Amino acid sequence: MIAIGGAIGTGLFMGSAFAFAIGYAGPSVLLSYAIGAFITLLLMGCLAEMTVAHSTSGSFGAYAEYYVSPMVGFLVRYAYWAAIVLAVGTEVTAIALYMKYWFPDVPAWIWILSFSSALVALNSVSVKTFGQVEYLFSAIKLAAIAAFILLAVWLVFGSSSGEYGLHHYTDHGGFMPHGFSGMWVAVIISIFSYLSVVLIAVAAGEAEDPERAVRQAFRATIVRLVVFYLLTLALMLAIVPWDEAGKTQSPFVTVMQYIGIPGATGVMNFVILVAALSAMNSQLYITTRMMFSLSRAGQAPAGLGRLTRTGIPLNALLLSCLGIAVATVLSVFYPEESFSLMMAISMFGAIFTWLMIFVTHLFFRRYYARKQQALTFKLPLYPYGTLIGLVLMALVLVTAVFTEAFRMTLLFGAPFLVLLTIG
Template sequence: MKNHNTQLPNKDDAEKGLKRNLKTSQLTMISMGCAIGTGLFLGSGLAIQTAGPSVLVSYALGAFVVLLLMGCLAEMTVAHPTSGSFGTISEKYVHPLAGFLVRYSYWIANVLAVGVEVSAIAVYMKYWFPSVPGIVWILVFAAILIYVNATSVNTFATFEYWFSMIKISAIVGFILLGSYVLFGTDARPNMGTDNFVNDGGFLPFGWWGMWVAVFISLFSFLGTEMIAVTAGEAKEPDIAVPKALKATVFRLTTFYVLTIGIMLMIVPWKSAQVDKSPFVKVMEILNIPAASGIMNFIILTAALSAMNSQLYASTRMMFSLSQSKHAPAFLGRLSKKGVPLWALAVSTLGIFLAAAVNGLLPSSSYAFMMGISMFGAMFTWLMIFVSHLYFRKKWEKSGGRKLPVRMLGFPYFTILGAILLLGLMITTWFTDFKIMLQFGIPWLAFLSIAYFISKKRKVNHHFAEDMANSSLKEELEELR
């Protein structure tokens, strides 16, 4: 007889204690807020300069990869709604080493990203307070967000909800303003759909430029996987998780494609600058007062939102590592409000370490931190596809319950997603993003060595305990 309530033995149960208070709307806003960051507000110019107008195809392909990823993730997360999420699933269905690598890579990715964001916040605050030392703002905002994460998951979700609302409102405002410039006023020269084919055609850098820009576009979607991490604290995850994932992918795709499309119609792609946001350009064209101040506030909010979410994610991953005995046991202790405070404390060390290194070695530390951060996130995505290949077969073989959401086209779409993502990661070796693999590959090697050393010590420890118990029994027998 089949068991229709298959669960992760010793994994799901181990992570009990976290409060399930998050609603579908909060899950959606957290995921969207994590994905909508400075990459869109400031970095979209880089993607445009890499691909030209064909960047629209790049973002569409990036969205397709994310759609496949979310399909796999939704199915597995509904089956196992834990804070360890894809790390716990990789450990169960692929190999314990896989879970170890995924969770530590995702943890360090978020820890270092938090440090980068908090360092950037100090720069943004200088716009209004140029005479105040940056370290002051680093400590102030770090203290605020640590407090937010330490209070309760509801407090975190409320802050993240409003951070995300500000960013989404800024994007909607940009789309409306851009549409007004294009269609609601007198015709202006150098604006319109002709910009899609001017200055070298739709593919000025060929298919290679379009393909490289797909990788850049994926950075804009990083953070959508946060829904799976929050599932361990979600109300009715069977309903909330699929809804939140679908809404997130659809809205993000719409926002990104519309935003980039409008930007290209207003500003010829050769005029797009890496150091100036498309939002600022539209505001300048409309002669909006204090455009730079408004943009600085939005970017500051984006950085705070990203830092808030990354601190949450890194805390939950460390909590999961502790519960799986891959980290000290005290890191898995929960407060009365269900918050893993010790895991939070360890994760915050990255804030001060990254900020200090960034201040001492600004030219090299940023590249190092971002290189590790980017690799950890991309490696996690790749392992989600790999895990799904193992998950579906083992779930059905063990008689797992019928899940309310399933990845269509299995295993073909899962394999396609893995191939596309792996191809994009390999592509970085031949671009300016080479640093990602230069730091990422040694990082995996280091973790693998650490895992096997730790495993060997555990085996020796258990062997010593067994020997001691055996000797004790023999002595007792002799005394008798």
């Protein structure tokens, strides 16, 4: 549920708006998210295998340090920390946009600071409190998405009006209105959508029984993500023409307005707000643990590795609020572009980290082969699955470099990586 909480946030509810995924790919966004889900499946398999064999709260950052080299571990930890810190800013920027539905005249920065303060306070209490609240958040949005799916299925397949249906996939410029390139660019956004799935591996370090937790979460999360992302997008595109879905607001709210059920748009906007809060809550957790891990490894100031009486790395949590500060500044100076800017600059660390997880898995397997130690959980089809994931992520990174909307990804990421390497 915690992994779902991180993964089903603005990536699903908002990432497909603002001429992003649906705008690039049209109905073929379904292929984009299917490719993203396939990469995620391969990545989860690698992480599950390493987590069962070597459970630690440092997760893939610690694995990169141990199995590849200390410098690679340093780069992975800081790159992912920066990505999630900025993703926190993305979520809270989206929260401010959702609140405009009810309060159109209130400045975005007020909502950013208000909701951020509440979630930081929640994360500073105890990990048990975080887990309980995150479970509740996730349950609310999963129930809402399930209800949305049932309603949409009835409209698409049970309605006799002909207004809704699969004909929308081809009626407005074809299934791939912008060709293969448009579909492939949308894969980048699908990676952003699935970004926090790796939270499973980090949270497992604080679970009572890491092996059982990871095995169950690995199987359940992939099934749920495929169902909730692919099925939801498929139904949404069958109800609303792709070129009308989410130009100025969440595509889910657009669907509810299209259907015309009284009060439904307000309810859906509330659910979307909860989804963003849930994802932000998860991301605050993971970025705090990553900075804590850096400190304990001697790669960040020692004070960031100190724990409160309840086991919370409070100093690391406060530092991880940098993304909220960036989001606040952008919302004041660039209110219209703040969401797209936050997404673009957060993407580099995410893509680099996923790429390096596949590399780390190759080193991990070589280490265990050399030691001749048996693994209790194995990724099928090794090494082909790992190599396929590595190649696909390399292609995603190259695509981001040559795509105008993600130019900030390179402008931010390349100098940042150079600075980390010097560091």
